[in-house]
Amino acid sequence: MPLKAKRFMKRTLLLLRKLFFQFISIFTFFLRTKTLDKSKVENVLIFTQKRIGDTIVSIPSFRAIKENLPKSQITVFAISYIKDILDRIPDIDNIVTYDMGFSFFQKAKFAKKLSTNRFDLAIDLTCDYTFEAALWAFLSKAKYRVGYNTYGRGFLFHKAVKQKKEPIHITEKILNITRSINLDTDNKSLKLSASNEALEAVRQDLQKNEIGSKDILIGIHPGGHYPTQRWLTDRFADLADQLIERHQIRIVLLGGPKELELIDLIKKTMQNTPIIFLNQPVRNLLALIQSCSLLICNNSGPLHLATALGTPTVSFMGPTIPTRWWPQGQDHVVIRKDLSCMPCNEGFCKLKTHDCMKLITVEEALEATDKILSKIKKIRS
DSSP states (O other), X not given: OOHHHHHHHHHHHHHHHXXXXXXXXXXXXXXXXXXOOGGGOOEEEEEOOSSHHHHHTTHHHHHHHHHHSTTSXXXXXXXXXXXXXXXTOTTOOEEEEEOTTOOHXXXXXXXXXXXXGOOSEEEEOOOSSOOHHHHHHHHTTOSSEEEEOGGGGGGGOSEXXXXXXXXXXXXXXXXXXXXXXXXXXXOOOOOOOOOHHHHHHHHHHHHHTTXXXXXXXXXXXXXXXXXXXXXXXXXXXXXHHHHHHHHOOEEEEEEOGGGHHHHHHHHHHOSSOOEEEESOOHHHHHHHHHHOSEEEEESSHHHHHHHHHTOOEEEEEOSSOHHHHOOOSXXXXXXXXXXXTOOOOOSSOSSSOOHHHHTOOHHHHHHHHHHHHHHHHHHHO
């Protein structure tokens, strides 16, 4: 099926879903008449989004809940893939995970079991159109449930939050869910650290590659969820080679199962030999990025991991809405072309040119990287 037809089909199905859910909401209207008594909240259940980047930018929301409900026990229901990140967030007390291979009905059954915990409040942090987490919140039988009313999914909540149309950073977008029930924080920082065990495991791996504490290690993550989010592989290879020759640094290519081909292609294209870091546990990914002096990447999960871990970054942004996904904090350089077709926010280029990434040159990336490396060398000298 052509891409345009798929988009039309998706929009049509979501519109039909919205109309159907709006009809059902007539019968759940009584839910929206209930108000939350924060003084009675002892057990909180949170449903997170599935990706690494979404989990990182949710950190202020976890903080907002804990700051306003300090005596409460916060339990997070999440996919097992992000557990290593959740383990490092101090505001979370308990984590309940399901496996990536679970079917819809297995997850529903698992979520229903949560009802035995008698949760006072369930918060769904989902920002997109997906329906699953809203259903899990309903099945948990929490006394009060809140989440976004995207495409009619709010009929299962006591507080169905309306999304604002103006573009705001994703951190603020997620925080607006907790703000709707007066749970906010002044501290919007994304702060994370790897475990000592993971740092030691990575240190030993780096030692095997003859990398010590005085060496400058630059990580390169060439992946991205959609093709439009990825800079060209041959340019990653060229950039890596030139950095090695200019600065006598070491390069580590990192990624997961989906980046196997990308990393293999970059490795084969390079004139120098990089270190390869593939299919490692997320806890080790945290430790590696924290051990890097700099991460060069696309706008993807590892970028936001780096911002939380305090590692400087140079990143390439394609058609993503910049206001929403710009990396937070200092020492982060974003290279982006402001074209007339941007931000289309599409996963596949409608014009089939991919100019938003093709027009970003190796020279631009070198200039940005050189500036950060000069700062790093000054600090070390």
